[in-house]
Amino acid sequence: MGAAATLQNRGFVFLCNFRIVGHTHGPVVGVFGLLSSIHRSPLFLPHHAVFEQHPELRVRPLVPGDYGAWSALRDGVIAELPHPDFYVREDDEQAFFDAHTDPGGETIGVFAHGDLVAYAMVGFPSCDAAAQNLGALIGLPAVQHAKVTHLSSCMVTPTWRGRGLQRALLAARLALAHARGRPLCLAMVSLHNHSSRHNLLRQGLHIAWTGAIDGLQRHVAMIDLDHGLHFDMADEILLPSDDFVALREAAAADYACIGEVRDASGVRLRYVRHLHHDRTPW
Numbered sequence: 001m002g003a004a005a006t007l008q009n010r011g012f013v014f015l016c017n018f019r020i021v022g023h024t025h026g027p028v029v030g031v032f033g034l035l036s037s038i039h040r041s042p043l044f045l046p047h048h049a050v051f052e053q054h055p056e057l058r059v060r061p062l063v064p065g066d067y068g069a070w071s072a073l074r075d076g077v078i079a080e081l082p083h084p085d086f087y088v089r090e091d092d093e094q095a096f097f098d099a100h101t102d103p104g105g106e107t108i109g110v111f112a113h114g115d116l117v118a119y120a121m122v123g124f125p126s127c128d129a130a131a132q133n134l135g136a137l138i139g140l141p142a143v144q145h146a147k148v149t150h151l152s153s154c155m156v157t158p159t160w161r162g163r164g165l166q167r168a169l170l171a172a173r174l175a176l177a178h179a180r181g182r183p184l185c186l187a188m189v190s191l192h193n194h195s196s197r198h199n200l201l202r203q204g205l206h207i208a209w210t211g212a213i214d215g216l217q218r219h220v221a222m223i224d225l226d227h228g229l230h231f232d233m234a235d236e237i238l239l240p241s242d243d244f245v246a247l248r249e250a251a252a253a254d255y256a257c258i259g260e261v262r263d264a265s266g267v268r269l270r271y272v273r274h275l276h277h278d279r280t281p282w
């Protein structure tokens with residue numbers, strides 16, 4: 001039995017083939033490591049090719065002392081965004097960072113030769129209104145708000161882009177959400193951020209809601225890790241990815257975006273009608 005299988009049987013949570021070298025509150029398990037101290041149901045993910053191809057990468061949860069490196073990475077990325085709407089900085093960066101470290105969340109950091117080159121955050125919001133639980137925003141019943149995980153910010157430095165890091169980090173965050181018993185994973189994404197939306201869709205999320213959040217036009221993409229969804233695949237509409245009104249109306253009419261069509265004219269989003277055979281409303 002390999003190291004991975006042994007640890008899985010102990011009920012730990014693996015995050016791909018990441019080399020975790022420390023953790024804020026959990027056990028540290030060698031170079032294959034795990035990222036969570038939560039011994040709920042084990043979830044084993046196949047290792048991700050990006051980490052095989054780049055053995056220099058190291059992954060660990062960020063801790064308070066990493067704030068400076070995290071902040072510097074963000075400064076550099078935000079200064080060079082291809083579109084300003086891709087990411088609008090939080091008013092209080094320190095509070096945002098703190099909210100995404102133990103116990104309210106986790107931030108996974110990816111390091112190359114000691115330098116932070118990417119990060120991805122999960123948040124476990126409380127159910128009160130002030131927590132701005134995205135589940136409340138998109139109309140999930142109150143009883144489900146405690147099951148929500150926010151797939152918050154993810155950034156990759158330009159030299160490390162195009163190698164699948166965001167997708168690998170997304171898989172890792174879904175594993176964390178599962179381990180935490182918060183299977184309703186929600187991510188906010190700009191209508192202009194084609195790469196992020198593409199990666200969310202490739203990881204099995206669908207766009208469940210489109211509307212204005214703090215004056216910004218945003219999708220909320222979602223996956224329920226515990227339940228599948230049902231669609232009428234014959235009832236399909238293709239909508240331009242920048243047609244905010246049409247996208248908002250499609251979501252309100254119970255269509256969900258599950259894919260995209262990319263061609264010379266741009267990106268169109270593929271919506272199919274959501275069926276509610278098994279439960280309501282999700």
Ligand SMILES: CC(C)(COP(=O)(O)OP(=O)(O)OC[C@H]1O[C@@H](n2cnc3c(N)ncnc32)[C@H](O)[C@@H]1OP(=O)(O)O)[C@@H](O)C(=O)NCCC(=O)NCCS
Nearest residue numbers: 086153154155156161162163164165166167194195196198
């Ligand atoms: C968005 C970001 C995190 C992506 O990181 P990354 O590791 O380079 O992403 P990946 O390499 O995993 O994936 C990029 C994917 O987007 C796809 N993509 C690129 N342009 C696209 C477009 N116009 N339409 C649809 N998909 C597109 C790529 O084809 C690729 O998918 P593929 O591997 O299936 O071909 C990175 O570009 C970044 O940090 N941007 C600035 C900050 C930001 O916007 N963060 C997200 C919001 S917090």
